[in-house]
Amino acid sequence: MSIKTVATTPFTDQKPGTSGLRKKVTAFQAAHYLENFVQAIFDTIDAPAGSTLVLGGDGRYYNREAIQVILKMAAANGFGKVLVGQGGILSTPAASAVIRKYATYGGIILSASHNPGGPDGDFGIKYNTANGGPAPEKITEAIYARSKELTSYKLIEAPDVALDQPGVFTMGEMKVEVIDPVADYAELMESLFDFAAIRTMLSGGFRLCFDAMHAVTGPYAREILEKRLGAPADSVINGVPLTDFGGGHPDPNLTYAPELVAIMYGAEAPDFGAASDGDGDRNMILGRRFFVNPSDSLAIIAANAALAPGYAAGLAGVARSMPTSAAADLVAAKLGIPCYETPTGWKFFGNLMDAGKVTLCGEESFGTGSSHVREKDGLWAVLFWLNILASRRQSVEDIVLRHWAEYGRNVYSRHDHEGLPSAAANALMDHLKDRFAKLPGQRFGSYQVKFCDDFSYTDPIDGSLSTGQGLRIGFEDGSRIVYRLSGTGTEGATLRIYLEAFEPDSARHGEDAQQALAELIGIANELSELKQRTGRDKPTVIT
Ligand code: VG1
Ligand code: CO
Structure with a gap:
């Protein structure tokens, strides 16, 4: 087996978002881009020689090509076996199930989830740990840090593995087992x-x-x-x-x-x-x-x-x-x-x-x-x-x-403002934070602000702290507005405004959420100066 070490220079933008690294397909097609990120994963997780990995994706454009690259890199990086979904297919939950069932070291899932696909669409890659779940922030941060200092990656020179029939194949010294993606x-x-x-x-x-x-x-x-x-x-x-x-x-x-x-x-x-x-x-x-x-x-x-x-x-x-x-x-x-x-x-x-x-x-x-x-x-x-x-x-x-x-009904809606210029979206969030100190106690129409904060979370199991997780404005009657910038997009910024009000009266449960929340929506838009800052007054997607 001949292992090739390829010299590379780091990319500065390989920071995983809410769910892995997502970029345009064309970004992943740039020389060394995919390879650098995969090497950063392998260097970070430091799997013992002979470990087993799960590999599959949502079948979007570039899935098959990426799988062959990752297999060759896995072989060069000492993995003993890779379980690949037939045709390169594994849904995200199925990949998680397979990692758990076969107790593998982890898995790589190729997906940009709900983002459009095709040559001009998006591609994505994420690493899941042995419990079958997405790598926690401390691992994704370490992968990002590694991606910024990478000088080379390794792969073996070998022919592609045929992925369309189940069976066990070899790639260099590594086994590639093509599995039925649905059965387990x-x-x-x-x-x-x-x-x-x-x-x-x-x-x-x-x-x-x-x-x-x-x-x-x-x-x-x-x-x-x-x-x-x-x-x-x-x-x-x-x-x-x-x-x-x-x-x-x-x-x-x-x-x-x-x-x-x-x-x-x-x-x-x-x-x-x-x-x-x-x-x-x-x-x-x-x-x-x-x-x-x-x-x-x-x-x-x-x-x-x-x-x-x-x-x-x-x-x-x-x-x-x-x-x-x-x-x-x-x-x-x-x-x-x-x-x-x-x-x-x-x-x-x-x-x-x-x-x-x-x-x-x-x-x-x-x-x-x-x-x-x-x-x-x-x-x-x-x-x-x-x-x-x-x-x-x-x-x-x-x-x-x-x-x-x-x-009772928690009347709820999410307004997404997609494709905003990042600078305007960031400025809107900064503006809100600037207002926070003076908001508590203020009244807007029928709502009085009780508290506002930038949500942070301390994991009760391992004590790790995650900050900057969304701006919350809570009102005296339990209603709230939350603002967040999406961490899964690949173009500009998406502002998500989440609205919630509690309605105990079942006589009013049939009401349309947009109507029931109309006043709160107006307050959310006004407080954030949405129109002035983004030119938008209507969301692109309403949930
Ligand atoms: C969005 C959703 C979030 C979800 C994430 C991944 O993230 O809001 O709830 O976990 O997508 O889902 P963001 O940062 O764009 O708001 V998926 O199906 O894209 O893996
Ligand atoms: Co998804």
Whole structure:
């Protein structure tokens, strides 16, 4: 085996964001760019010789090329074996499941998640540790630091490995095992949910539509929903993964999943609709002409968890990211279990799950999951809902309305302002921080400011501190506004404004969230001087 050492110079921009390093495909295609980052990962994690790695991605443009490069680098860096999903495919939750099941040293996931793909789209790469979860900040920071001082990387000279058939191959002295990307994951899902009850519901005429958005979940959804659960063959739409996601934006929300939304709001709407994102870790849940807010979805899953066999023994606790609504907190209080509030990004849930403190976790950004893996999991959430529906025999809308009647409604919305000039977005955040000292006590319309801060988090398990995680303005009546800049974009800045108000009165639960939050939205825009600073007064995406 001939190991080649290639001289390189560092890039200064390889800082992982909320979820790995995401850049334009063209950035990754620049000479040495991918190789430098992969070498920075390998140098940082310092895996013992002969270790096993998991490797796969969401199938987007450049996935296959990147896999061959990483395999050659893994061989040169002393890995003994790499488990690769057939065709280079592994959804993010499936990769997490495989890392855990085979107790590998870690894994590399190639994905830019919900960002568009194709030659002009985005690509991404992230490292997951042995627990199956995204590397915590101290590792991503170390990878970044290493990337800035790198002078060479190593790879072997070898022919590409054929990825399209399962089997064990060799690359230099390293084994490459091409695995079925769906089988282990599907088996795990069967162990958690009542497939027999869901099958009975589906054969009784319950109709569903799952939009895979031409992204990675197509083969998973077909195998699980259609083959194993018996949903009719046309239940999964856009089920063939394409390198450019068919030109779409594989983000499961009301704006970017228009085909599913048209079906679910149409005259012939099925009982249940769902979509997932590029890498299969997000989910959107819809009833017939009814949208389930992701924060509510987390709370409802928590409240009904005992209906699923895998959770019948109860939950250790729940966790939600800070901008996620407090609906889950109310359920946790009633169940008598702890509820943790973490910064945005799944990596902050890992320690809590590893320590057995929480079973369910969720984010307002269409992310829900549990300790069955260490990533959020789109199809898992879909199956959880189907399990609940099969058991309760009520409509999605009924289940949500009854939940609100019992707990009150945390009326919630997120306004995204995408593609802002970074300077304007940063200045807006600075301006808000400057105002903070004088805000408490001030009244705006019917709202009086109680507190404001820049959210920081001390991990209760390892004591690590994460600062600058979002600006919060809390009001006396419990409502709040949160401002954050996205850490997953590749162009300009995206400002996210999160709005939440509590409505105990069930007579008002039917109200549209935008209407119910109208005054708060006005205050959020005014306080941040949104229009003056960005020229925008309407969000590009509303959740
Ligand atoms: C967004 C979401 C966050 C999520 C992250 C990764 O991050 O807000 O909740 O964890 O994406 O999800 P940001 O920094 O852009 O707000 V995924 O499905 O892109 O891996
Ligand atoms: Co994703």
